[in-house]
Amino acid sequence: SDTYSSVAELEQLYFKEQQVGQRLESLLDLIMKQTTAIDQYVKLTFVYLTELREIRSAKLDSIGVISNPINAFHMMRRLTIVWQEVKTTLETHVSVTDIVQDVLNITKNFPNDEDLSGAAFSLVQLQGAYRLNVSQLASGTVQISDSISFPSVKGLNARDCLFIGKHAFNNFTIRPLIGFLLLRKLRVPKTINQQAIVKLIHFCLLQFEWYHDDVLEKKGPIGDKWRTNLEPFERRAKSLRKARRSLEQQQQIQRMRDITHNPLDTGYRLATNKSTEWEELEVFFRLCREEKSLVCTSQYLSTQPALIHDQLICTVEVERIFPFLLKPTGLKSRLKCRQISHTHSFFILRPLKLEEHSLVPYIAVFHDFMSDAETEIFKSLAVERLERSAHGSKRSGQGGVTSDKRTSKQSWVEDGSHHVVDKISKRISDSVGLNSQPSNVGSEHYQVANYGIGGRYTPHTDYGVLSKSRGETSEFDLFRGDRILTFMTYLDDVEAGGATVFTHVGVAIKPKKGMSVFWWNLMSDSTGDTLTRHGGCPVLHGSKWSKSLHNS
Numbered sequence: 001s002d003t004y005s006s007v008a009e010l011e012q013l014y015f016k017e018q019q020v021g022q023r024l025e026s027l028l029d030l031i032m033k034q035t036t037a038i039d040q041y042v043k044l045t046f047v048y049l050t051e052l053r054e055i056r057s058a059k060l061d062s063i064g065v066i067s068n069p070i071n072a073f074h075m076m077r078r079l080t081i082v083w084q085e086v087k088t089t090l091e092t093h094v095s096v097t098d099i100v101q102d103v104l105n106i107t108k109n110f111p112n113d114e115d116l117s118g119a120a121f122s123l124v125q126l127q128g129a130y131r132l133n134v135s136q137l138a139s140g141t142v143q144i145s146d147s148i149s150f151p152s153v154k155g156l157n158a159r160d161c162l163f164i165g166k167h168a169f170n171n172f173t174i175r176p177l178i179g180f181l182l183l184r185k186l187r188v189p190k191t192i193n194q195q196a197i198v199k200l201i202h203f204c205l206l207q208f209e210w211y212h213d214d215v216l217e218k219k220g221p222i223g224d225k226w227r228t229n230l231e232p233f234e235r236r237a238k239s240l241r242k243a244r245r246s247l248e249q250q251q252q253i254q255r256m257r258d259i260t261h262n263p264l265d266t267g268y269r270l271a272t273n274k275s276t277e278w279e280e281l282e283v284f285f286r287l288c289r290e291e292k293s294l295v296c297t298s299q300y301l302s303t304q305p306a307l308i309h310d311q312l313i314c315t316v317e318v319e320r321i322f323p324f325l326l327k328p329t330g331l332k333s334r335l336k337c338r339q340i341s342h343t344h345s346f347f348i349l350r351p352l353k354l355e356e357h358s359l360v361p362y363i364a365v366f367h368d369f370m371s372d373a374e375t376e377i378f379k380s381l382a383v384e385r386l387e388r389s390a391h392g393s394k395r396s397g398q399g400g401v402t403s404d405k406r407t408s409k410q411s412w413v414e415d416g417s418h419h420v421v422d423k424i425s426k427r428i429s430d431s432v433g434l435n436s437q438p439s440n441v442g443s444e445h446y447q448v449a450n451y452g453i454g455g456r457y458t459p460h461t462d463y464g465v466l467s468k469s470r471g472e473t474s475e476f477d478l479f480r481g482d483r484i485l486t487f488m489t490y491l492d493d494v495e496a497g498g499a500t501v502f503t504h505v506g507v508a509i510k511p512k513k514g515m516s517v518f519w520w521n522l523m524s525d526s527t528g529d530t531l532t533r534h535g536g537c538p539v540l541h542g543s544k545w546s547k548s549l550h551n552s
């Protein structure tokens with residue numbers, strides 16, 4: 001008391017007050033920072049949660065949501081880019097509570113940037129393979145035909161399109177890229193610099209032209225894995241380049257002109273009945289799209305295999321190499337559907353429903369081979385142990401590489417792991433007459449595969465799994481021998497895409513839950529039958545599960 005009467009005491013108070021001021025200042029600073037952090041957190045999570053609420057209000061089950069490639073892309077975007085932002089605010093500013101800790105635990109193995117790129121590139125590939133309408137896609141619809149379309153919960157915004165477009169460019173799939181980018185040019189919102197996009201489109205076109213001209217000049221217009229337009233893009237250089245073309249290149253060009261103009265040139269057909277990888281891919285995608293009319297719509301040829309879906313190869317040429325495209329319909333009429341009960345007494349009660357798809361090589365399906373309950377057992381046995389599928393490669397000798405030739409995950413299910421598995425092995429043995437019990441050398445284990453967004457397996461043969469050089473193959477594998485028969489069962493329906501197609505006989509089989517397809521890979525002299533080359537089309541909408549057994 002009476003402090004005011006002493007200056008010395010007042011001075012002390014002055015200092016104390018200043019101290020309080022400083023403390024309050026720091027506290028305010030802290031609180032302001034926290035408020036900004038909370039503000040940021042609220043804004044970020046609000047956007048995030050709004051998207052999640054939109055999904056919930058669409059009233060779809062989990063598979064219903066993620067089997068749409070656009071929804072899957074959005075999920076990948078949220079779990080990578082959006083989640084990283086939310087996580088940063090959580091970790092650095094918001095005080096760690098049990099809930100935060102819990103969230104951080106759940107998200108430990110979230111996807112990474114590579115997964116996001118994968119999702120973006122899958123959309124580009126699907127667009128190309130199935131020739132999806134780009135503006136429909138951007139507005140959030142996978143439009144398959146006039147009557148079939150699959151809307152996603154949310155469309156793609158400018159930033160998404162740009163992101164996807166850049167991925168297209170990085171992978172030289174120029175057409176979809178230009179599609180995506182041009183689309184943005186029409187509707188670029190203010191938030192994105194319009195000029196930057198126009199520049200990017202320009203840049204893409206220049207790169208493409210440069211790339212095309214370079215290939216044309218250095219390698220010529222035809223090769224094993226490429227076709228180019230006959231004319232260079234750059235007009236100024238045209239006459240100059242013409243002069244520089246070698247005689248051989250000119251002959252190549254002449255040959256190409258001849259083929260395109262004379263589809264019935266049988267002499268040529270006989271000379272080159274072996275297809276290049278590139279030509280086979282063209283046929284593969286054609287069969288995937290169930291293209292009926294094979295009209296030569298364009299003579300515009302491309303430099304990249306990735307561009308084949310843009311009708312860049314002239315039909316007459318494909319027909320020359322794949323005569324089945326011109327197959328007289330009479331052949332089809334020899335294929336039969338019938339019920340089979342003689343292979344085992346069990347089938348007297350419940351005959352097998354066989355449908356033939358090709359006689360040479362023999363490819364057929366058994367309808368309703370497995371019940372829904374049985375298919376679910378196989379999926380549940382596999383789902384916990386899925387790993388990225390690999391495929392054979394000339395360079396690596398015996399299998400073991402992963403690439404975008406085969407984009408699926410798989411796991412091996414062994415005989416004896418469940419009584420239903422044993423039951424199915426017996427059923428397969430009884431129906432095709434081969435020993436399918438994987439416990440002995442008769443066959444491999446079941447390979448259960450699940451395809452992701454745009455998941456596919458480009459054309460290949462199932463035989464030839466044993467390495468040519470003996471040292472690389474185990475004694476067991478040598479004893480067992482090569483794959484005689486492939487017996488594959490679809491464990492789910494696929495709404496769009498995902499057919500199994502045989503590129504050399506023009507057969508496309510659509511997955512149906514419980515249906516099995518089988519074919520003989522080897523000829524009677526145990527050499528491989530090249531006509532069995534086949535692949536799995538990209539999954540356009542849905543989830544594709546299959547289970548294969550290879551008999552040796």
Ligand SMILES: O=C(O)CCC(=O)C(=O)O
Binds near residue numbers: 498499
């Ligand atoms: O998934 C498909 O349709 C084909 C799969 C296949 O060819 C294989 O796994 O060897």
Ligand SMILES: [Fe+2]
Binds near residue numbers: 460462
């Ligand atoms: Fe295969």
